[in-house]
Amino acid sequence: LNLGGIFPPLATPFSPMQEVDYAQLEGNLRRYASIPFRGLVVLGSNGEYPYLAPRERLEVVSCVRRGLPRDRLLLAGSGCESTQATIELTVSMALVVTPCYYRGAMTSAALIRHYTEVADASPIPVVLYSVPANTGLDLAVEAVLTLAQHPNIVGIKDSGGDITRMGLMVHKTRQEDFQVLAGSAGFLLASYALGASGGVCALANVLGAPLCQLDRLCREGRWQEARDLQHRLIEPNMAVTRRFGIPGLKKAMEWFGYYGGPCRAPLAPLSPSQVEELRGSFSANGWL
Numbered sequence: 001l002n003l004g005g006i007f008p009p010l011a012t013p014f015s016p017m018q019e020v021d022y023a024q025l026e027g028n029l030r031r032y033a034s035i036p037f038r039g040l041v042v043l044g045s046n047g048e049y050p051y052l053a054p055r056e057r058l059e060v061v062s063c064v065r066r067g068l069p070r071d072r073l074l075l076a077g078s079g080c081e082s083t084q085a086t087i088e089l090t091v092s093m094a095l096v097v098t099p100c101y102y103r104g105a106m107t108s109a110a111l112i113r114h115y116t117e118v119a120d121a122s123p124i125p126v127v128l129y130s131v132p133a134n135t136g137l138d139l140a141v142e143a144v145l146t147l148a149q150h151p152n153i154v155g156i157k158d159s160g161g162d163i164t165r166m167g168l169m170v171h172k173t174r175q176e177d178f179q180v181l182a183g184s185a186g187f188l189l190a191s192y193a194l195g196a197s198g199g200v201c202a203l204a205n206v207l208g209a210p211l212c213q214l215d216r217l218c219r220e221g222r223w224q225e226a227r228d229l230q231h232r233l234i235e236p237n238m239a240v241t242r243r244f245g246i247p248g249l250k251k252a253m254e255w256f257g258y259y260g261g262p263c264r265a266p267l268a269p270l271s272p273s274q275v276e277e278l279r280g281s282f283s284a285n286g287w288l
Contacts, residue, residue: 001125001154003179004197005038006211007075008204009046011250012060013261020056022063024259029067031258035208038198039073040064041095045131046202046246049077051264075127075200094122095157097129108143119152128156131183144169148178157200159183167194185211185237189230192218203237206252207287232285239281244270248278255279255288 013024032040042064043049043057052060061076068074075095096118119126128147130139138160147153148169155178158166166187170180174195182191185201188211204211210229217226240249247270250260262269270278282288 001073002197003038003073003127003155003181005036006198006204006208006215007037007039007041007073007181007200008032008208009041009044009200009202010064011205011246011253011260012043012047012049012052013259014264016262018262018264020052020060021259021261022059024261025060025063026067028253028258029064032208033067033069036212037072037204037208039075040068041075041077041200043077044075044095044129044200045077045097046205046249047077048246048264048267051267077129094124095127095129097131106137108140111139112143112146115147115153116150119147119150122152125154126150126152127154127181129159130156131159141165141168141172145172148173148176151177153178155179155181155197157181157183159200161187163187163190163194166191166196170195184241185233186241188214188233189218189226192226193223201237202241202249203233205249205258206240206256207233207236232287235281235285236287239278243281244274244278248274251275251278252282255282 013021013028015021042061043052047060049057065074077095077097096115115126115128128139128144144156156169158169158180161184166180166182179197180191182188182196182199182201185199185203188199188201191199198215199211201211210233214226214229214233217229240252247263247267250263251270253260279288
């Protein structure tokens with residue numbers, strides 16, 4: 001399973017009445033089909049999956065699967081707090097976030113046991129997902145190296161931004177069938193330079209084609225062009241992730257012809273001054 005390339009973690013569109021808007025989701029998918037993504041991620045952090053009912057999660061996955069070109073991969077989030085619930089959802093899904101509600105008890109041994117049970121039961125490959133900004137929990141490198149030996153665990157999406165850690169994971173798993181994915185556009189070039197396979201980048205919902213161009217430049221060894229492009233992506237990426245989060249991402253999507261729409265409560269819309277700051281991060285780098 002080759003994970004090399006760019007994956008946008010899809011935003012889930014909601015109507016003004018806070019219902020999942022499947023027609024708008026299909027419209028976004030039609031536009032994404034023309035961009036050379038390796039695949040799509042559904043029900044990741046950007047998909048507001050904690051705010052979706054179990055039935056909605058399955059319907060969103062089904063909708064995306066129907067609209068996905070045959071040559072694209074679908075990584076679907078299935079991280080639940082309990083191991084059994086994760087196994088049940090993972091029948092059709094593969095990106096598994098670290099359980100974190102009882103954070104103090106989530107030792108490396110507990111996480112290794114959790115992921116091993118999930119991977120043993122899953123009929124499809126599992127990708128580990130470490131996103132400490134959301135979970136407050138970092139999947140330790142030693143745990144990753146142990147899990148990389150499992151035949152049904154094929155990679156990790158690491159959103160922490162620690163390049164030393166990413167390089168170490170690439171280096172120490174080079175004998176395994178295991179791939180490391182950068183979890184943000186802000187450190188994509190640095191990750192590729194250290195041997196990462198691809199990226200799952202929120203910014204790809206907005207600037208998908210430029211991110212695929214950066215992927216291509218890195219693979220072709222055109223590092224000066226890649227560096228120039230990476231520099232222009234850092235500020236917009238920070239704006240739609242750490243600075244303004246999903247409300248910022250959805251607002252930016254609308255400027256580039258996609259449907260963003262509202263977030264589900266309690267995520268609040270941006271204020272007018274925040275919208276202007278967000279716009280400035282794109283316009284100052286030549287995107288608007």
